[in-house]
Amino acid sequence: MHPLTTYAAVMLVAGIGIPVLAALNSALGTRLGSPVAAAAILFCVALFSTLLVLILNQPRAVMGVTSAPKHLLLAGCLVAFYVLTITWAAPKFGVGNAVFFVLLGQLISAAAIDHFGLFGAQVSPLSLTRASGIALMAAGVFVTQQV
Known part of the structure; x- marks a missing residue:
């Protein structure tokens, strides 16, 4: 593997x-x-x-x-x-609501850490494609919150 x-x-x-x-x-x-x-x-x-x-x-x-x-x-x-x-x-x-917002926070934080190489992380610039993916995930979080 x-x-x-x-x-x-x-x-x-x-x-x-x-x-x-x-x-x-x-x-x-x-x-x-x-x-x-x-x-x-x-x-x-x-x-x-x-x-x-x-x-x-x-x-x-x-x-x-x-x-x-x-x-x-x-x-x-x-x-x-x-x-x-x-x-x-x-x-x-709700577990789902809490975890969805944690996930959104993780995506934003991870993108910033990777983009700037913070804390010794491998640099991975925030491209338009990556930012679009994060925005799509954020939209998904928003949709899951609609009743």
Whole structure:
């Protein structure tokens, strides 16, 4: 299998997991009466899962964190923000609605990151075709919100 096919397949599965994560964690938050508690529990499970993978595959890799630029650690704050907000919003707004707007935000942010090569990303200029695709996706999000 071509490496790009593997990447695409893995990312497709990750994408499938995002609404599932939203639905599961919002249900847990509703059951507990606290989206923050549900998010904290999710992160505990995620931490232990990730530590297990780290220990089994690259136990020494974590040592490099002390020399990494500190702004790179803000990614943890962003994932916490995502989990907290999706857990809070999904029961009131709907999983589909919440994920559609997350997707729209991801498209806009990804286009800007790629266009400017931010955070060391590979530069991929925003062409008219790419911008049209993002606009089409935005229109799709809008259409899905119509009752």
